[in-house]
Amino acid sequence: MIPIDPALNGAAASDGTPCGNRHPLVPALLAQVLAALIVGGLALLLAPAWFGRPLLLATLQGVLALLIAWRLGAPIWWLPIHACFLPLAVMARGMALPGWVWGGGFVLLLLVFWRTDKSRVPLYLTNRRSRDALQLQLPAAPCRVIDLGCGDGAVLRQLAAARPDCSFVGFEHAPLTWAWAWLRARGRHNLSIRCGDFWAHSLVGYDLVYAFLSPAAMPALGIKARAEMSPRARLVSNSFAIPGRVALEVIDVPDARKTRFYTYDCGRLQ
Numbered sequence: 137m138i139p140i141d142p143a144l145n146g147a148a149a150s151d152g153t154p155c156g157n158r159h160p161l162v163p164a165l166l167a168q169v170l171a172a173l174i175v176g177g178l179a180l181l182l183a184p185a186w187f188g189r190p191l192l193l194a195t196l197q198g199v200l201a202l203l204i205a206w207r208l209g210a211p212i213w214w215l216p217i218h219a220c221f222l223p224l225a226v227m228a229r230g231m232a233l234p235g236w237v238w239g240g241g242f243v244l245l246l247l248v249f250w251r252t253d254k255s256r257v258p259l260y261l262t263n264r265r266s267r268d269a270l271q272l273q274l275p276a277a278p279c280r281v282i283d284l285g286c287g288d289g290a291v292l293r294q295l296a297a298a299r300p301d302c303s304f305v306g307f308e309h310a311p312l313t314w315a316w317a318w319l320r321a322r323g324r325h326n327l328s329i330r331c332g333d334f335w336a337h338s339l340v341g342y343d344l345v346y347a348f349l350s351p352a353a354m355p356a357l358g359i360k361a362r363a364e365m366s367p368r369a370r371l372v373s374n375s376f377a378i379p380g381r382v383a384l385e386v387i388d389v390p391d392a393r394k395t396r397f398y399t400y401d402c403g404r405l406q
């Protein structure tokens with residue numbers, strides 16, 4: 137067994153972006169605060185009347201925050217978030233919603249997306265065609281399968297129904313998503329949905345590991361698979377390759393988003 141460097145375990149893995157191992161909220165906060173200070177300061181000095189037009193100020197702040205975040209090397213998908221954050225907040229405030237809506241919305245998002253800031257793996261789901269393609273990857277003999285971050289559990293429900301001779305395990309750490317997957321798995325003898333962090337769960341004994349994560353998680357997943365999976369086991373990663381490792385097979389799924397599966401023979405990950 138190769139020991140796993142805890143620094144590479146899960147959230148701390150570098151995604152190769154200039155932000156690297158830094159917590160992504162630090163540059164995001166910096167961009168937002170800096171942009172607000174600059175726009176607010178300029179308005180104070182040059183055009184105090186603009187304080188009567190909050191949407192205009194928020195739009196200027198959004199554009200500046202986008203530019204600062206871009207200069208700080210934020211991943212591309214953060215840029216529209218920076219541009220829209222304050223303008224949307226100003227617009228939402230204008231709707232005069234009751235206070236509990238904000239609190240309730242925050243709690244709901246937290247329960248579904250949990251610590252995405254830390255894991256860097258948000259919730260998005262494997263589509264039907266990809267599930268069908270994954271089903272074809274199951275070994276012909278009875279086997280053990282795990283979905284790392286199983287989301288709503290739909291992947292495992294389909295596989296478990298199709299292959300009653302195999303056993304399926306899903307790990308999910310977002311409370312609401314896990315509760316949904318767990319409830320819908322009740323009564324299925326070959327499907328177990330567990331609440332928790334899959335990085336803390338050993339991959340020993342699984343014949344097929346399925347992962348639909350993010351580029352940030354892939355270096356650590358490669359190390360974990362190499363350390364824990366048996367040489368004859370198979371790792372199937374939806375959309376994201378393990379950097380520096382040659383996939384045994386790259387499968388193009390015939391779906392609208394042009395999904396790709398990268399499959400790894402764990403014997404060759406050594």
Ligand SMILES: C[S@@+](CC[C@H](N)C(=O)[O-])C[C@H]1O[C@@H](n2cnc3c(N)ncnc32)[C@H](O)[C@@H]1O
Nearest residue numbers: 255257260261262285286287308309333334348
């Ligand atoms: C991209 S979604 C994939 C969901 C599902 N596997 C599918 O393909 O439809 C990734 C899921 O992994 C979960 N997740 C991320 N990091 C995790 C961790 N360390 N432990 C357990 N679940 C995690 C997220 O909450 C999210 O639901």
